[in-house]
Structures are given as C-alpha cells and as structure tokens.
C-alpha cells in the first residue's frame with residue numbers, strides 16, 4: 365500500500381441522531397487498503413451507531429461515507445454489502461433456527477458471483493474447525509464464541525473487501541477473545557480484507573490493529589497508530605486498566621470518574 369493511495373473507506377464529519385438525541389458527531393475515520401483500524405470506546409460511546417451508519421443500517425443526519433471513492437451514505441445495507449462492505453453486527457445475530465451451513469450460505473447472497481462458493485466454505489471451516497464439526501446443527505445451539513465465528517464466517521461468504529466488526533469480544537472469555545482476534549489477523553493477512561473493528565477491549569484491539577481512534581460521547585478524541593496510542597497516559601489509565609497497562613482480570617473496563625483533557 366502506498367501512503368498516497370486514497371483510503372478504501374473514508375468517513376467525514378459524520379453525525380447521526382436518534383430522534384432528539386445526537387449519538388455521534390463530527391466523526392472522521394480513514395481505513396486504508398489492507399489495514400486493520402480499531403475504534404475504542406466505552407459502552408454508549410457511539411461505536412455501534414458509527415458502524416451501523418457506515419453500513420447503511422441507519423442514515424446519517426450529516427456528513428459523508430466514501431467507499432472506494434463513491435459516496436454511499438444513505439444507501440441501504442444490502443446495496444452496500446453487494447458492493448463489498450459487510451457488517452458483522454453487535455451480538456452476532458445468527459439465525460437460530462438455520463443450520464450452521466445455512467447461516468453461512470445466507471452470507472453468500474451478498475456476493476457478486478456464486479463461483480468458488482464451496483472453496484470459500486472450506487476456507488472458513490479451516491479457520492473455524494469448530495463450525496465444521498457442527499455444520500448441521502442449528503445456529504442457536506452454538507456457544508457465544510462459536511456464534512461469533514459463525515457471524516464472521518457468514519460475512520466472509522459475501523467476499524467483502526471491507527469488514528466492519530462490532531465488538532467481537534462481547535461476552536466472550538479472554539481465551540476465546542484472543543482466538544477470534546487471531547483469526548481476524550489471519551483474514552486480514554490471507555485475504556487482504558481491510559477491517560474496521562470497534563471494541564471496548566482496548567488491550568486486544570490495540571494489539572491486533574494497525575491504527576486506532578478513541579471515541580467518547582460520540583466524538584473522536586484521539587487517533588494514531590496503535591503503537592502510539594498504547595503508550596499514551598490517558599489510554600493506559602482509562603482503557604488499559606491502570607498505568608501498568610494490564611487489563612483487569614475480570615475483563616471489564618475501568619471507567620473514568622473525572623472529566624479529562626486528552627493529550
């Protein structure tokens with residue numbers, strides 16, 4: 365990737381409201397081809413609103429989303445997905461009464477061509493052998509971690525060029541979280557899929573992504589490479605669970621108690 369190449373996904377001055385409530389405001393994000401970018405934020409920061417607005421699930425009040433140089437804000441999610449921008453929503457949302465295989469096949473409706481379908485299925489089962497073993501079981505019977513794998517696998521069946529991941533670690537053990545993020549890395553490395561992942565789990569997200577943004581109360585308050593963000597005092601204190609940077613044993617994020625100035 366040359367640094368001069370335009371970003372594959374570019375969000376400018378994005379603003380989304382729920383009725384009278386402003387959820388995100390003035391948000392600018394760039395995702396370059398082949399990169400992994402994370403947006404970190406506490407519960408309610410606006411992470412899901414951001415991804416849902418980018419993916420066309422909700423319409424912005426203002427601002428633009430450019431995907432491969434084309435404005436897509438206001439387009440429907442299915443149209444955007446056909447173009448190769450695919451969301452893995454918060455809470456997985458697998459179809460509980462469809463089998464694992466049928467869930468994966470649902471993702472293939474958003475692909476341009478049916479060619480290579482079986483190869484793609486085999487590749488996904490290679491990444492997630494747990495799914496292969498449960499191919500004929502209902503999605504609703506899977507564990508949380510397996511459902512996350514299924515949701516990611518379903519998105520990959522659409523052959524996305526950009527994958528949007530909404531809190532893949534939600535409700536998962538630290539071990540499973542690491543497993544999921546290792547696969548995220550592999551997908552990025554092996555398929556060159558560009559990935560935008562929003563997370564509360566700053567430690568794993570910063571260790572996985574190339575670049576990051578910090579979101580608070582609907583606004584971006586800090587940005588940089590993950591290496592830069594990891595050593596910022598505020599990030600260490602408020603997102604990595606103390607000056608030592610060690611995540612809390614129970615996996616919960618420490619919440620700040622005072623208003624702070626980002627530096």
Ligand SMILES: Nc1ncnc2c1ncn2[C@@H]1O[C@H](COP(=O)(O)OP(=O)(O)O)[C@@H](O)[C@H]1O
Pocket residue numbers: 382385386387405406407408409410411412413414
């Ligand atoms: N459907 C909705 N209706 C009204 N307010 C909402 C809705 N969804 C989210 N919000 C509000 O928007 C803000 C951002 O929420 P969200 O994007 O879900 O944050 P996050 O994903 O970071 O937890 C919060 O204040 C939340 O209460």
Ligand SMILES: [Mg+2]
Pocket residue numbers: 411412413454530531
């Ligand atoms: Mg959310």
